[in-house]
Amino acid sequence: MSARPRILVLSLGGTITMTPGAGPGLNPTLGAAELVAAVPGLEAVAEVVAESPARVASPSLEPEVLAGCARRIAAFDGAGAVVVQGTDTIEESAFLLDLLHADDRPVVVTGAMRGAAAAGADGPANLLAAITVAADPAARGLGALAVLNDEVHAARRVRKGHTALPSAFASPNGGPLGVVAEGRLRLLARVARGPVLPIPDGPLPPVALLGWGMGEDGRLLAALPGLGFRGAVLEAMGAGHVPAAAVEAVAALARAMPVVLASRCWAGPVFTATYGYPGAEMDLLARGVLPAGLLPAAKARLLLALALAAGTDPAEAFSRAAR
Numbered sequence: 376m377s378a379r380p381r382i383l384v385l386s387l388g389g390t391i392t393m394t395p396g397a398g399p400g401l402n403p404t405l406g407a408a409e410l411v412a413a414v415p416g417l418e419a420v421a422e423v424v425a426e427s428p429a430r431v432a433s434p435s436l437e438p439e440v441l442a443g444c445a446r447r448i449a450a451f452d453g454a455g456a457v458v459v460q461g462t463d464t465i466e467e468s469a470f471l472l473d474l475l476h477a478d479d480r481p482v483v484v485t486g487a488m489r490g491a492a493a494a495g496a497d498g499p500a501n502l503l504a505a506i507t508v509a510a511d512p513a514a515r516g517l518g519a520l521a522v523l524n525d526e527v528h529a530a531r532r533v534r535k536g537h538t539a540l541p542s543a544f545a546s547p548n549g550g551p552l553g554v555v556a557e558g559r560l561r562l563l564a565r566v567a568r569g570p571v572l573p574i575p576d577g578p579l580p581p582v583a584l585l586g587w588g589m590g591e592d593g594r595l596l597a598a599l600p601g602l603g604f605r606g607a608v609l610e611a612m613g614a615g616h617v618p619a620a621a622v623e624a625v626a627a628l629a630r631a632m633p634v635v636l637a638s639r640c641w642a643g644p645v646f647t648a649t650y651g652y653p654g655a656e657m658d659l660l661a662r663g664v665l666p667a668g669l670l671p672a673a674k675a676r677l678l679l680a681l682a683l684a685a686g687t688d689p690a691e692a693f694s695r696a697a698r
């Protein structure tokens with residue numbers, strides 16, 4: 376038998392590892408070795424090194440855990456890596472790994488929408504597809520990817536768009552990069568890599584994430600500096616707009632810390648040069664706010680925190696990464 380690619384599988388928890396137990400509902404119980412053992416046909420695809428750095432639901436994952444994964448992947452002497460975790464934060468973890476992974480080997484994040492003991496559990500199929508992609512030389516140079524439901528998504532584009540369906544993941548800006556069919560990666564498009572930032576040594580600087588709604592005047596913003604926040608991301612309306620009544624609060628915050636303007640829309644860029652009314656993107660950018668480009672707010676928040684941790688100018692980081 377020819378040498379199979381060595382693939383590192385790091386399991387962090389999530390529904391893919393969850394089973395009904397003594398307590399209420401699903402909880403993470405399985406580790407990487409058990410997940411790998413449940414995948415038929417895997418031995419033909421790769422030689423797997425299985426490790427379980429965490430066993431948590433993904434809303435409780437900390438960026439430091441992903442930084443630890445990035446460090447472990449950098450030290451691993453194989454062809455690629457798969458990170459298995461809860462789907463709630465896959466879009467953030469994949470983006471973090473994309474920003475922290477410096478070499479060309481594929482890093483693939485996957486999970487499952489149905490628990491390990493559920494009828495039609497999607498975990499084994501997702502794990503097999505993820506390992507298939509991580510083992511394929513065609514996936515080199517693409518940074519981090521998310522693979523679920525046999526679709527391959529770029530880390531910076533992927534979003535969780537449904538609370539329940541196995542087809543929950545989508546790339547609203549540009550579509551998936553490819554599919555896994557007949558056990559093979561079919562790559563349909565490539566993305567250029569974004570910037571790579573240093574793997575942080577400790578906790579990331581706190582960055583606030585604030586959604587916006589009709590009639591909000593932004594009075595909450597004045598509290599952020601006193602709460603220890605080092606930056607803020609505004610999930611604004613439309614192409615990057617807040618009510619006129621909130622402009623002064625946004626401007627004052629932008630004088631105190633880096634403030635990034637993202638959109639609560641599902642797709643499309645934050646504008647920079649179209650609307651000039653009070654509270655519109657041109658008004659806010661003129662007051663020192665930075666546009667998030669195509670990045671959704673949760674990813675913009677991680678980029679800002681990593682840039683602050685690295686001592687990189689946030690404006691420079693966003694101009695390179697927010698495509």
Ligand code: ASP
Pocket residue numbers: 388389390391431432433434460461462463464486487488489
């Ligand atoms: N709440 C779960 C988690 O993110 C959902 C999942 O894994 O699909 O851990």
